[in-house]
Structure formats: C-alpha cells, structure tokens
Amino acid sequence: MILNSSASQHKVVQDVWKALDGLTDPEIPVITLREMGIIRDVEFIAEDSVVVVITPTYSGCPAMEQIHDDVRNTLKAMGLQVEVRTQLAPAWTTDWMTDIAKDKLKAYGIAPPNRQCGAPSQQISVVHFLRKPSSTEQAVECPRCGSSHTFESSKFGSTACKALYKCLDCQEPFDYFKPY
Template identity: 60%
Template sequence: MHTDIWDALADLADPEIPAISLRELGILREVRTGSDGTPEVVITPTYSGCPAMGQIEDDVRAALTNAGLSARVVTQLAPAWTTDWMSETAREKLRAYGIAPPQCGSDTRSGSNVLKFSRRAMAHEAVPCPQCGSTHTTETSPFGSTACKSMYRCLDCLEPFDYFKPY
C-alpha cells in the first residue's frame, strides 16, 4: 500500500549527507493512512532538535508535489531514532562518502538490545578510518560537522574524518 508515495521518496537525499537517502538513513519511517483517510509520511529526526528537519519536511513535500501526490508529513519523536535503523547500504555509503559509520548499538539481528548509558564507555572502541581502513584512530573532538557526528583523525594516513555517533 502507498507504493506510489514510497517510490516518489525513494531517492530523496538527506540534506546533510546527500550520498544517503532518507529511507536508507532510517529517517523516513513509514507511510500510513491517517484517521481521516489522508496518507501520512512519518519522519523521525536523528536527534531531538535536529536543524535539518525543516528542510527534510520541505523536501518530502516537494517530492510528493513533483510526483502529483498528496500526503501529510508527520514528525514522530517516539520511538527515538537509532542508528540501528540505518540500512547496511547507508553504512557503506557513509564510508564511501568519507564518514565512518556507527560501530555499535543494539544488535537487532540477534534480537538482543544493548543499552549504553554513557558515550564515554564507547570512547575506547576502535573506529576504522573510512579512507584507509586503519583502526589506529583518535577522537579529536566530540563535535563534528553536525551534532550527530564527532571528529576523528587517522594516525596512519593522517586524514581527519567524521564519525557518525551511535544512538
């Protein structure tokens, strides 16, 4: 159901990481029928207060209009977005784009959920460099080009890179 809407939004890129679609990133959650019968496109921000959400809503509306479709865009905060919603394709595209994909989170394939209460606990985990693949890397700043990323540097190839923080 609603395949025409899914098709219209299939290649809609994330405004901050244009190499990845909103669907691959897991921001585009579902297309459903609202209680009044109107189709609804449900989006969830990567974190509360994400400044790109206004642009994402506008882009979704524009893609629907360009396809001659009508739907309401609904921002849904619960359940909170998690990097587990990212597709494997998105993770590979992040790496190819020069951003290290998130290294941990819940293991949805085994059915077990791992809950971490502190980002500090993750600081010792190896983050592979998206340029050369080395795990000889270091965090240079917990703040990256966007709030959902931190800055790292590879100690082998010396290239700086963003790391998409796991949530």
C-alpha cells in the same frame, strides 16, 4: 479494470515509497532518507492524501525543515495532499540505518557507527594524550585508509550527530557518525 479499495490503497502507498526512495539526506547527499531510517511510515488517508511519518536523527537536527519540504514537494508533484508528521518516540537510533547506508557513509569519507559501544574509558596514553578504547569499545576505523589507529579530537564534527576523529596513520581528519 477497477482496483478494489485495498489494492488501490496499496498502490498509492507503494508509489509514495518509490517516490520517497529518491530523497537524500540534506547533510549526507549520498544516502537516502529511507536508508538512514528517517522515513518511518506512509499512511494512506485517501486516494489523493497521505501522511508520511519521519523521525529526526536527533531532536534538534537542523536538516528536518529541509526534509519536511523535500517530502512535501515530492509528493505534491505527484498530485497528493501530504501531511509530514514528526515522531520523536521511539527515538531514532543508528540501528535503523541500513547496511547500505553505512557502506555509503564509509565511501563518502564518514566512519559509520560501530554496532557495539561501551562506556567511555578514562585510560590516557602518555605518548599521545589520547583516550584509548576500553576492551568493550570498538575502535573507530578510518574510512580513508582502514586503520583503527584513530582518536576522537572533538565530540562534534561537521554536524552534532557526528564526532571529529583523526587517523594517526594517514593523518587525515574524518567524521564519525555517533551511535545512538
């Protein structure tokens, strides 16, 4: 049976997506690039050629070179010629992360981004010298014990897209994936 052009294109794109579904984020290996929302599109060029569009979590993300290589090598192993195109606009947002990715972040020990974020508050706690969340901000929940009694100890955590927090109940530090 010979597939028509449209069915053939669909099959190639479907096979590419299936192959890309196995690629994980180099910095958070429990989450796939697709779950993170980094892989934006697959464009069919020809039977043996595709373009994969990716958007970094932020423009200076050091993992992008590794992501490029992983995408390129995975698809070359399928016998495809591939162009990996970085698209900066629209800018990546944590809204592109799937709920599965957020659940995996939490299980991995990284607090997922809150959906609602307000403007930073200047309110200071005299006892702990910590900024309290304003009424429009959601507290960052500790991924280890579930407490919302946490504070930001550094604007940057293990990577620039995360902040470092500490739980005042279990006393454990943890990364918080900053919402964008």
